[in-house]
Amino acid sequence: MSLHLRPARVLDAGAMGDILYGFQAEVYGGPKLYSGAETIADCGAMIERGWVTVAEAAEGVAGFLACDGLEICALYVAAEARNAGVGQRLLDAAMQGRDRLRLMVLEQNAGARRFYRRNGFVEIARSDGAENDDGLPDITMEWRREGAR
Helix, strand or coil: CCCEEEECCHHHHHHHHHHHHHHHHHHHCCCCCCCHHHHHHHHHHHHHCCCEEEEEECCEEEEEEEEECCEEEEEEECHHHCCCCHHHHHHHHHHCCCCEEEEEEECCCHHHHHHHHHCCCEEEEEECCCCCCCCCCEEEEEEECCCCC
């Protein structure tokens, strides 16, 4: 899959919202926590803050990563683009020029936890989810460049 990484544009919010909404349906199964419009609005807000890099394939946006300083706020890949290196390319780009990164991942998202561990992230804290938007247990993970303090 040929990919081009670039800063997100306002018009990417719809495609990003579709990816995020699809993930929400996979993970939660039942009633949605957020509507499609709410996920698009959230994506638009991240774009406006300048946090988002998208991975664009010939078919359109294949995934995106939102990073606020040292915190990865979101990393999602379209279902049809998974296991093709999209998430890896986005994460590699986020690691460039940084000595550390931190993120929170839902405890039930075993695939994402494996992905982050393969990339050198380690668990530093756990939460019962009382303070996150999802209300689900989560894990805080951190990556440090070798030799960085």
